[in-house]
Amino acid sequence: MSCNKQFINLMHKYLDGELTRTDENLLRSHLHSCQSCQKHFHELKRTTTLLKSSSELQPSSNFTEKVMASLPKEKKRVGYMRWFKAHPVITAAAIFFIFMFSSVFSAWDQDSQLSVSKDKNLIIQEDTVIVPEGVTVDGDLVVKNGNLKIDGSVNGNVVIINGEHLMASAGEISGEIEQVNQVFEWMWYHIKDITKNLFAFTNK
Amino acid sequence: METKIKEIIKQVKKGDQSAFEDVVTFYQNKVYQICFRVIGNAHEAEDLAQETFIRAYVNIHSFDDKRKFSTWLYRIATNISIDRIRKKKPDYFLDAEVKGTDGLDMYSQLPAEQLLPEEEVESLELQSYIQQEIMQLPTKYRSVIALRFVDELSLAEISEILSIPVGTVKTRIHRGREALRKRLRRV
Incomplete structure (x- = not known):
């Protein structure tokens, strides 16, 4: 090739769409005067056209179905x-x-068994817990699965779960009395208890 | 079109597998052609294209919506194709670069204009002939050529897809084009 590499570079730039106007004019005037460069340029353009003509290259007609069928099933x-x-x-x-x-x-x-939170000084008869006369329970009293009869006094709250408070007596309770007999009440009691403990804890 | 594709991708990301069908239909030819240009064999190209779409689907959550979907997809396609060539080839002795030259391989040492005997009996249908000539180029040239001429991607996009500098893309296109010019002169 007799011609300067510079022109071949310009040809490639032209094919890449990066040629400036002045360079394009330069290239054009050179191509008019130089046969071998003209041939070179023609061949390059033809190559490009051949390379672009790939539209008849296509995958098989059921390609999409094949892909869709082999996608992993979404578990x-x-x-x-x-x-x-x-x-x-x-x-x-x-x-x-x-x-x-x-x-x-x-x-x-x-726990379907009877249980009491404090059994000191308390009398248990069958399924009844008795706070005898003259006995004072300090603090809260919880009775599960049993009845409670208070003849003495309780310095605190009383909770009876799954049982009854037998009112016959004239015992004293300084706090509240609460009876829980249903699952939902029981749950409600638990939730209240948890939150109360939570707050008591944070308040400390 | 790009915005419509983005909408579809969003649906796919939400778990709508059937929406992916539109993606496959829209891109199948381009992806297939890229794979074909790199691997040079219709059957394998189809296989690779299929793998490309499956991998795209499986990894769809790693696609960044702000970017161009085609770029991402073509990147998968070229990576899979190049990987396949690496795994399968015992012909590195021809693809290997000759020391002291940049991009010249053992093929350039072969008499260029003469077809190998087994190539002569093959049908000289134009496309397969062109592809045959493309296959004479090293893989790294083929992938650039494939991206440049299948979807007329810009040099910047090709550089992004292949993670190589724009300057390198330019050089490879120029050299590839020159090499093919010589080979396709007689067509």
Whole structure:
């Protein structure tokens, strides 16, 4: 090739669409005068056209179906996981409630035995807990699965779960008396208890 | 079109698998052609194109909506195709660059104008002939040529897809074009 590399460079720039107006004029006037460069340029342009003519290259007609059929099936679990990731607060709340309810229910189911929070000086007859006359219970009193009869006095709150307060007597209770007999009441009591403890804890 | 594709991608991201069908239909020819230009064989090209779409679907969440989808997709296509060549080839002895030259490989040492005997009996249908000549180029030239001429991508886009500097893209296009000019002169 007799001609300067400079012109071949200009040809490539032209084909890349990066040629400035002045360079284009330069190239054009050179091509008019130089046969070998003209041939070179012609061949390059033809090459480009040949390379671009790839439109008849096509995949088989059922290509899309084949791809769609081989996509991994979206597993439900994956969908759930994505949802969980997108909503962390709701997920945390849901887990919290699941644990809380299960623990409350299991607690409800488990102890059908009579129990008292303090049995010092208290008399237990069958399923009745008696606070005898002259006895003072300091602090709260909780009776589970049994009735309560107060002849003495209680310096605090009384909670009776799954039982009754036998009112026949004239005992004294300085605090509140509360009876819990249904699952939901029991739950309500638990929730109140938890929050109360929580607040008591934070208040400290 | 690009905005419509973006809408479709959003649906796919939400888990609508059927929306992906439009993506495949729209890009299948381009992706196939890119793979074909790099790998040089229709059957394998189809296989690679299919893998490209599957990988795009599986990784759709890593696609950044602010960028151009085609760029992302073509990047997957070229990566998969180049990987395939790397895995399969015992012909590195021809693809290897000759020491002291940039981009010249052992092919350039072969008498250029003469077809190999097994190539002579092959049909000289134009496309397959062109492709045959493209296959004589090293892989890194083929991928640039494929991207440049299949979808007329800009030099900047090609540089982004292949993670190489624009200057390198330019050099490879120029050299590739020159090499093919010589080879396709007789067509």
